[in-house]
Amino acid sequence: MTGARADWEQRIGQPSDQRLTGTGALPAPTSLIAEAGTGLVRLDWPPVAGALGYLVHRATSEDGPFEPLDHLGGDVLAVPHPPYADTLVDPGVTYHYRVATWFDGGPGPLSDTTSATPLPAGPAPARVEVAVDAAAPPVPLPAVWRRMIGAEHLSLLVWDGPGPGGSDVAAEYAEALGIMRDEVGVRTVRAHGTFLPETVTVRADGSFDFTGLDAVYDRFLALGLRPVVELSFMPRELCADPDHTVFAYRAQVSVPADWSRWGDLVRELTVHLRNRYGADEVATWEFEVWNEANLEVFWNGTRADYLRLYEVAARAVKGVDERIRVGGPSSAAAGWVGALLEHCRTNDVPIDFVSTHTYGNAPLDLRPLTRSFAEVTGRAEPEILWTEWGVTPTHFHRVNDAVFAAPFLLRGMRSALASTDALSYWVASDQFEELGWPPALLHGGFGLLTVGNLRKPRFWALALLSALEGGRVPAEVTGDGAGATVEALATRAERTVDVLVWNGTLDQSKVDGASVLDRTVTVTVSGLEPGGYAVASRRVDEEHGNIARVWRELAGAEWPTPEQWEALRGADTLPVEYLADVAGSAGTVSVTVELPMPGIRSLRLTRR
Template sequence: MTSVEEQARAGWARLMGSGGAQDRAPGQIVPADLPAPNGLVATGGRGHVTLSWEPVPGAIGYAVHRATASSGPYEPVDHGGGDVLAVPHGPYADTTGEPFRQYWYAVAPLSTVTSMGPLSVPAVAAASAGAADGLAEVAVHVAADVDAGPLHRPWRAMVGSEHLSHLLCEDTTGGRPIGAELTEALRRVRDELGVQQVRAHAILCDDLGVYKVVDGRPRLDFSGVDRVYDTVLELGMRPVVELSFMPRDLASDPSRTVFAYEGIISPPRDWEQWSWLVRELTAHLVERYGLDEIRDNWWFEVWNEANLSVFWSGTPEEFWRLYDETARAVKAVDPGLRVGGPASAAVGWIDDQLARTSPVDFVSTHTYGSPPLDLRPLAGDRPLLWTEWGVTATHGSEVNDTVFAAAFLLRGMRSTSRRVDALAPWVASDHFEELGRPPRLTHGGFGLLTVGNLAKPKYWALTLAQRLGDTELPVALSGDGAAGLVEAWAARSGDGTVTVLLWNATLDHAKADGDPELDRAVTVDVTGLPSAAYRLTHWRVDATHSNIAALWRTISEGRDWPDERQWAALREADRLAEVEPSRVLEARNGTTALAFDLPMPAISCMELVPMP
């Protein structure tokens, strides 16, 4: 291994160790048995450098490196997401450099997040800065008469939620009823976004009274679980049964807790009792809801992020014993029930999970700050469930309420289309109390919806994605920032409606509030249209459209929570905004074209409905 490659591995080790993502010290990155990527091309543009390369078979992702000289040292590009900063594929737009400064780039493949292959042959480029000739341009071409296959909608599979006992809470936050609004938030994501399942922690915690020792004898009570699961099913959803945390009377160390609601994170003091609890709960669910229902539609996930000491006070060996005991207990009820994990932070422990001799029916993991990596080389034909995912793992970060986060969601959903079984945004609602209940309306909560169930830009992003038809259409992009900054997703509905969804975004958190250098002038041409005229509706999510946080900043008058007048104003504005009035477009020779400016960050959605 060359000194340059050793430097690259050391840089990746520092980056992986510095963010606290996996409770490991730097220096544990090992060589991967993968070749270096071929064909790296670096293209300088206004405000960015876009990198593209040929994919490496067997790679789950790529670590992008940069140097100020061809000889190095090559350091990983840190775009500020704070988790695993690898990307699943190119193109990648680096917006973190200085304009007009040449950088040498190299890309290394990953076989796991701690196993890196060699660097590619470097490519050199520099970002430019703006001139007086207007915005840089991107062209988007959509072929409306070509079938690119069924549209896959990863957001429909699953969403995250605060622990489900919160559905029963009769307290208020900001004057709003917690349980009722969380229930309504789940109803909205089911009815409006098509989400089918909800994942939450702590179904075994003491607030639901599942396991108690009375007069020296263990007793089980599943009535609390029944209440919350019945509520979920009444909403038209199904729960992911995350088997956590430890009941107090079964915990080896009840003092080890996490979150404001004090979920106990220690191993069990009696492994046989733990297995009995899991087996009896599983049998109860099968009896209550039916074997076919549970076998075909439910997932049993073991614990949450045990590779972080904040969620598991035991050793790794004790966690794997927990997994093995749990999997056997679930399968003892019926071998066809689906159990898996490791539900890890930052894509950790995947190889360890797949090495188990006990059943692993699906692979689940989490990441924040980047699109999910491509775990198919590791998982084989097992379902892949990203049971937590988002723009940042930091609760209370302002970025959660922004248009930047909304465009990030679309980038991830488009990236994972047809390669994952679930990509679950974390979480549905700002009614969330892991670190304490919300202190104000816009506080950087993880929710798609605020307290009060106002739609954040993230919610509108998924609403627009939901408008896409069932037949995907091929899209070709060209120009300055095409596919690295500006991306597009297009589809056709059964009635001939063509919907084109575009976003302009970077992964660079330092640019979350925007950067004029990254704004673009976009031209969209659609060919192969069978009708002579179409009704155009053009929705926008940006700094001034479909942005409840921006409106609240202007009318809050220093208040943490709205008064009745302000609630009324917010609800009046709580809708998708059109960037221009609806109008009729002619399609000459089956072609029509649109031109508009697209800031960064921003989302545009154009819907072309055929006129009779």
């Protein structure tokens, strides 16, 4: 293990300061229901006004003890809304559940107890039905996944050293961002390290030299994308403690020795960017203050120090151009959002968006916090940007390369449609240096794309989501695990109806799948014009859209040979399967498909 990785794993769980304690808990949910399913218990309850989420507790005795249910995602355990599927179960065992409402200070009191006993697998997969109403007026589908994507520091665009597996880092990194632009429709990129030594230097007279950043941004903007300007890390010359660093490239994460110099840096950067790229252009960018200051590994100060860091930066940016959007706290595990909003309220500090991160779960609903801020201040409600989100916060975790992560991605995006303005997946490419370069082709990297830009199952999930055409129409899911493991989205365009249905769980003990959770899904589309319909299907599962399976079959070592690269690139597709034409003489079409867990099916009905 490298020194950087060992240091990271030792410090990553340590908060830099105490979490916000909050001022009072919300009431517990009422009318909690537990339903026995095949290989699962499905929990449901009415929403609680003001809740950011809910923390499910479980016991094997009705008298407890009740402990938070850990689905092994490695981060926030609270879920944003019901229903919830507990798949960490043994069939035939009775489990008892209570749920707490989650607010900015953590969980409130527990609900009353409900119980259920999960069922064993039957001779055939359990059944689920998806009813799509194509006659309903279509409504816009918020493309929260297109607003932003995460990426390693943008200076990789000018990297001239040897790359992992003999790759050309700069060329592949640019190509990866282009793939995200063209195949997913991504518009902005959020990356660390605006103030790394290769991009910003401090001259002997104390002035700032942005020549390196100019070279990076020139190449980046030529891709037709816009940056999220993450105001980090601290230039060494400005650090109170220059030896407090993070990552293999030793980024400085110290408080400033002189707070006015921090303000000067942010102000001069803003002026420089406006002068070089145009004031109207830069006014469309987001400026995000720091990264995960609520973790000791990223910040050697307190929460109060971070709030000061934010205030100085926000006033510096707005002092140059009020139109530029600034926000934070860019925190880990949804922390400090309430604290930052309260600081901005009491000190009249500008804030245009709140940003935070979570992994291994769907993001919490932060709207109660932003709406409360707007009501109290009379100011515009800040946007909600999840500037990092993914299946795991753990580097080199095999779930990153697994099919399991594909329906996980769709669950999170669907969950976020109404509650966020952006859900930015971390990250686009396995060209990634934080704890050392990739040691092998499939090494558990965070990227949606491998070194060499092969598409992982998570990428195909995002591509299928992006392929939905038209406006959203209702897709009601019923049956065993409905809305908790099996979910769906449907859209209607002029001549087509698209249905995207997936089967997944948050439970990472099931990374390799679980046949007890496999389902047979019947999709029924009503409200169609009478006539014949062609049905085109694509799928992601162990046998489809799974580059790891192809690599295993090639019996590769760490990196492909030229012949293996050719085979891998030939398999880097998601073919369309044409199912039998169906007749919709009564305006209704039904299609039945097998849907393993994990798995995704897309169906496109086109009128003949």
